[in-house]
Amino acid sequence: MDGTISAAGITGRTRVYGILADPIYHVKAPAVMGALFARHGVDGVLVPLHVTADGLAAVMDGLRHLRNFGGFIATVPHKTTMTGLCDALTREAEQIGAVNCVRREADGRMIGTMLDGIGFVEALRASGLEPRGRNAALAGAGGAASAIAFALAEAGVARLTILNRTAGRAQALVDRLRAAYPTLVVAAEGAQPDHDLLVNGTSLGMRPQDAAPFDLAALHDGQFVAEAIMEPEMTPLLAAALAAGCRIQKGLPMLERQIALMARHMGAL
Numbered sequence: 001m002d003g004t005i006s007a008a009g010i011t012g013r014t015r016v017y018g019i020l021a022d023p024i025y026h027v028k029a030p031a032v033m034g035a036l037f038a039r040h041g042v043d044g045v046l047v048p049l050h051v052t053a054d055g056l057a058a059v060m061d062g063l064r065h066l067r068n069f070g071g072f073i074a075t076v077p078h079k080t081t082m083t084g085l086c087d088a089l090t091r092e093a094e095q096i097g098a099v100n101c102v103r104r105e106a107d108g109r110m111i112g113t114m115l116d117g118i119g120f121v122e123a124l125r126a127s128g129l130e131p132r133g134r135n136a137a138l139a140g141a142g143g144a145a146s147a148i149a150f151a152l153a154e155a156g157v158a159r160l161t162i163l164n165r166t167a168g169r170a171q172a173l174v175d176r177l178r179a180a181y182p183t184l185v186v187a188a189e190g191a192q193p194d195h196d197l198l199v200n201g202t203s204l205g206m207r208p209q210d211a212a213p214f215d216l217a218a219l220h221d222g223q224f225v226a227e228a229i230m231e232p233e234m235t236p237l238l239a240a241a242l243a244a245g246c247r248i249q250k251g252l253p254m255l256e257r258q259i260a261l262m263a264r265h266m267g268a269l
Contacts, residue, residue, distance in 0.1 A: 015044040017266055018072035020059070024050040026206060026231030028252060029073050032259050037268070044070070044268050053077060060085050064108035071103040071110075071266030076203050079114075079143025086112035095180060096150050098143030101262045113265050116144045117151025119258030120199075120228070126257065127249050129197070129224050132156035137195040139213035141169040144228050145201025149173060153181045157197070161190035163214075192218050198225045198241075205235035212237060221245030228254060 019029045033046040049072070051059045056078055063069055074082045082099035083089060090113040093099045099112035124131055136157045138149055141164040152160055160177065164170035170188040177186045192198070192215055200213040206229055214237060219225065225241035230251040238248045263269045 010045060011043075013043055014068070015042075015070045015268065016066070016068055017044060017046040017070050017268065018049045018063075019046060019075065020049050020051045020056070020072055020078055021075045022050060022052045022077060024048045026229075027075065028230050028255055029075075029259070032252075032255055033073075033263065036259055036263055040269060042263075042268050046073075051078070053081065056081060057085060060110065063104065064110065066104075069104055070268060071101070073262060074100050074102060074112075076144075077142075079116075082112055086110045089113070092117075092147075092150075095176075096143075096146045097176070098146055100143065100147070101265050103266045111265075114143070114147050115258040115261050115265070116228070116254065117147035117149075117154075118261065119254045119256075120148045120226070121151045121155050122257040123249060123253035124226065126253065127247075129247070129249075131197065133158050134197045135159040135161075135195045136197040136199060137161045137163060137190060137192055137214070138199045138201055139163050139204070140201035140228075141166070141173045142202070146173055146176075148199060148201050148228065149177060150180065152199075153177055153184050153186070157184075159185040159190075159195075160187075161195060162186070162188050163190075163192075164188075193220060196223055198223055199228070200226070200235070200237055201228050203229065205229050205237055206231065210236075212240075216240040216244075219244035219246055223247075224249070227251040230255060 030046050037044050079098040087109040088111050093114040096114045103111045134157050162170045174188045204210045204213040224247045226249040
Protein backbone atom coordinates (compact mmCIF):
# COMPACT_ATOMS: atom_id res chain seq x y z
CA MET A 1 0.00 0.00 0.00
CA ASP A 2 1.21 3.53 -0.72
CA GLY A 3 0.00 5.00 2.56
CA THR A 4 -2.78 7.12 1.03
CA ILE A 5 -6.19 7.18 2.66
CA SER A 6 -9.47 8.07 0.97
CA ALA A 7 -12.22 10.11 2.55
CA ALA A 8 -14.32 6.93 2.64
CA GLY A 9 -11.64 5.31 4.81
CA ILE A 10 -11.92 7.95 7.55
CA THR A 11 -14.66 7.35 10.10
CA GLY A 12 -15.62 8.63 13.51
CA ARG A 13 -13.29 6.00 14.98
CA THR A 14 -10.21 7.20 13.06
CA ARG A 15 -7.46 8.55 15.31
CA VAL A 16 -6.09 11.89 14.09
CA TYR A 17 -2.43 12.96 14.22
CA GLY A 18 -0.69 15.99 12.73
CA ILE A 19 2.52 17.61 11.64
CA LEU A 20 2.99 21.30 12.50
CA ALA A 21 5.27 23.40 10.29
CA ASP A 22 5.76 26.76 8.60
CA PRO A 23 6.00 26.42 5.64
CA ILE A 24 4.16 23.12 5.23
CA TYR A 25 4.56 22.27 1.51
CA HIS A 26 7.79 20.32 1.97
CA VAL A 27 6.69 17.80 4.63
CA LYS A 28 6.91 14.08 3.80
CA ALA A 29 5.65 12.68 7.09
CA PRO A 30 1.95 12.24 6.08
CA ALA A 31 2.83 9.76 3.33
CA VAL A 32 5.54 7.96 5.33
CA MET A 33 3.36 7.70 8.45
CA GLY A 34 0.36 6.69 6.32
CA ALA A 35 2.34 3.80 4.87
CA LEU A 36 3.36 2.71 8.37
CA PHE A 37 -0.25 2.85 9.57
CA ALA A 38 -1.34 0.77 6.57
CA ARG A 39 1.32 -1.89 7.25
CA HIS A 40 0.26 -2.19 10.89
CA GLY A 41 -3.50 -1.90 10.35
CA VAL A 42 -3.75 1.33 12.34
CA ASP A 43 -7.00 3.28 11.90
CA GLY A 44 -5.28 6.65 11.89
CA VAL A 45 -4.38 9.56 9.66
CA LEU A 46 -1.61 12.17 9.94
CA VAL A 47 -2.48 15.53 8.42
CA PRO A 48 -0.34 18.60 7.64
CA LEU A 49 -1.17 21.65 9.79
CA HIS A 50 0.26 24.99 8.67
CA VAL A 51 0.95 26.89 11.89
CA THR A 52 2.99 30.09 12.16
CA ALA A 53 5.15 30.89 15.17
CA ASP A 54 2.75 33.53 16.52
CA GLY A 55 -0.15 31.09 16.45
CA LEU A 56 1.63 28.06 17.90
CA ALA A 57 0.57 28.50 21.53
CA ALA A 58 -3.09 28.97 20.58
CA VAL A 59 -3.04 25.90 18.34
CA MET A 60 -1.52 23.84 21.16
CA ASP A 61 -4.30 24.94 23.49
CA GLY A 62 -6.89 23.93 20.92
CA LEU A 63 -5.35 20.52 20.27
CA ARG A 64 -5.53 19.71 23.98
CA HIS A 65 -9.34 19.67 23.65
CA LEU A 66 -9.53 17.34 20.62
CA ARG A 67 -10.34 13.99 22.21
CA ASN A 68 -9.66 11.97 19.05
CA PHE A 69 -6.28 13.66 18.53
CA GLY A 70 -3.28 11.50 19.43
CA GLY A 71 -0.33 13.81 18.93
CA PHE A 72 1.83 15.48 16.34
CA ILE A 73 5.24 15.89 14.76
CA ALA A 74 6.81 19.34 15.11
CA THR A 75 9.21 20.63 12.49
CA VAL A 76 10.71 23.92 11.25
CA PRO A 77 10.51 26.41 12.93
CA HIS A 78 8.77 25.03 16.02
CA LYS A 79 11.15 22.47 17.54
CA THR A 80 12.85 24.75 20.04
CA THR A 81 9.75 26.74 21.02
CA MET A 82 7.86 23.51 21.65
CA THR A 83 9.91 22.79 24.78
CA GLY A 84 8.15 25.63 26.60
CA LEU A 85 4.68 24.62 25.43
CA CYS A 86 4.70 20.94 26.45
CA ASP A 87 3.60 19.81 29.89
CA ALA A 88 6.47 17.34 30.21
CA LEU A 89 9.60 16.39 28.25
CA THR A 90 11.58 13.19 27.89
CA ARG A 91 15.23 13.21 29.00
CA GLU A 92 16.33 13.49 25.37
CA ALA A 93 14.19 16.56 24.73
CA GLU A 94 15.39 18.24 27.93
CA GLN A 95 19.05 17.57 27.11
CA ILE A 96 18.81 18.71 23.50
CA GLY A 97 16.50 21.65 24.16
CA ALA A 98 14.08 20.82 21.35
CA VAL A 99 11.02 18.68 20.59
CA ASN A 100 9.96 17.05 17.33
CA CYS A 101 7.22 14.67 18.49
CA VAL A 102 4.42 15.24 21.00
CA ARG A 103 1.91 12.80 22.49
CA ARG A 104 -1.48 14.05 23.68
CA GLU A 105 -2.55 12.23 26.83
CA ALA A 106 -6.21 11.45 27.50
CA ASP A 107 -6.39 14.40 29.91
CA GLY A 108 -4.98 16.81 27.29
CA ARG A 109 -1.42 16.96 28.64
CA MET A 110 1.28 17.20 25.96
CA ILE A 111 4.45 15.09 26.32
CA GLY A 112 7.36 16.02 24.05
CA THR A 113 10.37 14.05 22.87
CA MET A 114 13.16 14.52 20.32
CA LEU A 115 13.97 11.77 17.81
CA ASP A 116 15.75 13.55 14.94
CA GLY A 117 19.22 12.59 16.14
CA ILE A 118 18.42 8.91 16.53
CA GLY A 119 16.87 8.86 13.07
CA PHE A 120 19.84 10.64 11.52
CA VAL A 121 22.50 8.33 12.97
CA GLU A 122 20.52 5.21 12.08
CA ALA A 123 20.18 6.52 8.51
CA LEU A 124 23.95 7.06 8.34
CA ARG A 125 24.58 3.50 9.43
CA ALA A 126 22.04 2.19 6.92
CA SER A 127 23.97 4.10 4.24
CA GLY A 128 27.15 2.27 5.24
CA LEU A 129 28.77 5.08 7.24
CA GLU A 130 29.68 4.39 10.86
CA PRO A 131 30.03 7.73 12.69
CA ARG A 132 32.41 6.39 15.36
CA GLY A 133 35.85 7.90 14.96
CA ARG A 134 34.78 10.44 12.32
CA ASN A 135 35.65 14.12 12.23
CA ALA A 136 32.25 15.74 11.76
CA ALA A 137 31.26 19.31 10.89
CA LEU A 138 27.63 20.25 11.57
CA ALA A 139 25.97 23.35 10.13
CA GLY A 140 23.33 24.69 12.50
CA ALA A 141 22.56 25.00 16.19
CA GLY A 142 18.75 24.86 16.19
CA GLY A 143 16.45 22.03 17.17
CA ALA A 144 17.29 19.44 14.50
CA ALA A 145 20.98 20.34 14.51
CA SER A 146 21.18 20.04 18.30
CA ALA A 147 19.56 16.61 18.17
CA ILE A 148 22.00 15.48 15.49
CA ALA A 149 24.94 16.88 17.47
CA PHE A 150 24.03 14.93 20.60
CA ALA A 151 23.39 11.77 18.59
CA LEU A 152 26.77 12.05 16.84
CA ALA A 153 28.45 12.56 20.22
CA GLU A 154 26.66 9.50 21.60
CA ALA A 155 27.71 7.53 18.49
CA GLY A 156 31.36 8.25 19.24
CA VAL A 157 32.58 10.78 16.69
CA ALA A 158 36.21 11.74 17.34
CA ARG A 159 35.68 15.45 16.74
CA LEU A 160 32.61 17.63 16.25
CA THR A 161 32.65 21.18 14.89
CA ILE A 162 29.50 23.32 15.14
CA LEU A 163 29.18 25.98 12.43
CA ASN A 164 26.39 28.52 12.78
CA ARG A 165 25.74 32.05 11.51
CA THR A 166 25.08 33.16 15.09
CA ALA A 167 28.30 32.44 16.98
CA GLY A 168 26.60 32.63 20.37
CA ARG A 169 24.16 29.84 19.53
CA ALA A 170 26.98 27.64 18.26
CA GLN A 171 28.99 28.20 21.45
CA ALA A 172 25.94 27.48 23.62
CA LEU A 173 25.51 24.12 21.89
CA VAL A 174 29.24 23.41 22.26
CA ASP A 175 28.98 24.13 26.01
CA ARG A 176 26.03 21.74 26.41
CA LEU A 177 27.87 19.02 24.50
CA ARG A 178 31.01 19.44 26.62
CA ALA A 179 28.95 19.16 29.80
CA ALA A 180 27.29 15.93 28.60
CA TYR A 181 30.37 14.43 26.89
CA PRO A 182 33.50 15.70 28.69
CA THR A 183 35.92 13.69 26.52
CA LEU A 184 34.47 14.85 23.20
CA VAL A 185 36.64 17.19 21.11
CA VAL A 186 34.08 19.85 20.18
CA ALA A 187 34.45 23.44 19.01
CA ALA A 188 32.48 26.26 17.39
CA GLU A 189 34.98 26.78 14.58
CA GLY A 190 37.20 24.67 12.36
CA ALA A 191 38.50 24.21 8.82
CA GLN A 192 35.89 22.50 6.63
CA PRO A 193 38.31 20.40 4.51
CA ASP A 194 39.64 18.69 7.67
CA HIS A 195 36.32 16.94 8.28
CA ASP A 196 35.25 13.68 6.63
CA LEU A 197 31.56 14.01 7.57
CA LEU A 198 29.61 17.19 6.75
CA VAL A 199 26.02 17.53 7.96
CA ASN A 200 23.53 20.28 7.11
CA GLY A 201 21.22 20.62 10.10
CA THR A 202 19.79 23.97 8.94
CA SER A 203 16.92 24.89 6.60
CA LEU A 204 19.40 26.43 4.12
CA GLY A 205 18.73 24.81 0.76
CA MET A 206 14.94 24.66 0.93
CA ARG A 207 14.63 27.86 -1.14
CA PRO A 208 16.50 28.70 -4.36
CA GLN A 209 17.80 31.98 -2.92
CA ASP A 210 19.33 30.39 0.18
CA ALA A 211 23.03 30.68 0.92
CA ALA A 212 24.97 27.42 1.08
CA PRO A 213 25.49 25.94 4.58
CA PHE A 214 29.08 24.98 3.63
CA ASP A 215 31.72 26.27 1.22
CA LEU A 216 30.77 24.28 -1.89
CA ALA A 217 34.12 24.96 -3.55
CA ALA A 218 35.95 23.27 -0.64
CA LEU A 219 34.14 19.92 -0.93
CA HIS A 220 36.39 16.97 -1.81
CA ASP A 221 36.00 13.30 -2.60
CA GLY A 222 37.09 12.12 0.85
CA GLN A 223 33.95 13.49 2.44
CA PHE A 224 30.48 12.13 3.19
CA VAL A 225 27.81 14.86 2.97
CA ALA A 226 24.41 14.45 4.63
CA GLU A 227 21.24 16.58 4.58
CA ALA A 228 18.38 17.04 7.03
CA ILE A 229 16.28 18.79 4.33
CA MET A 230 13.73 16.59 2.56
CA GLU A 231 12.39 19.02 -0.07
CA PRO A 232 13.99 19.50 -2.50
CA GLU A 233 15.29 15.94 -2.51
CA MET A 234 18.53 17.05 -4.19
CA THR A 235 19.63 20.29 -2.53
CA PRO A 236 22.38 22.50 -3.99
CA LEU A 237 24.70 21.13 -1.29
CA LEU A 238 24.07 17.52 -2.31
CA ALA A 239 24.40 18.34 -6.01
CA ALA A 240 27.74 20.07 -5.39
CA ALA A 241 28.89 17.17 -3.20
CA LEU A 242 28.13 14.65 -5.94
CA ALA A 243 29.99 16.78 -8.46
CA ALA A 244 33.00 16.83 -6.11
CA GLY A 245 32.98 13.04 -5.80
CA CYS A 246 31.53 12.89 -2.27
CA ARG A 247 29.23 10.18 -0.99
CA ILE A 248 25.88 11.67 0.03
CA GLN A 249 22.78 11.02 2.11
CA LYS A 250 19.48 12.71 1.34
CA GLY A 251 17.15 14.02 4.02
CA LEU A 252 14.26 11.54 3.77
CA PRO A 253 16.07 8.55 5.34
CA MET A 254 16.32 10.47 8.64
CA LEU A 255 12.51 10.61 8.77
CA GLU A 256 12.08 7.02 7.58
CA ARG A 257 14.35 5.72 10.34
CA GLN A 258 12.47 7.51 13.13
CA ILE A 259 8.87 7.26 11.91
CA ALA A 260 8.07 4.08 13.89
CA LEU A 261 9.56 5.68 17.02
CA MET A 262 7.32 8.70 16.46
CA ALA A 263 4.26 6.50 16.06
CA ARG A 264 5.11 4.68 19.28
CA HIS A 265 5.62 7.90 21.21
CA MET A 266 2.22 9.15 20.04
CA GLY A 267 0.63 5.85 21.09
CA ALA A 268 -0.32 4.76 17.57
CA LEU A 269 1.68 1.50 17.67
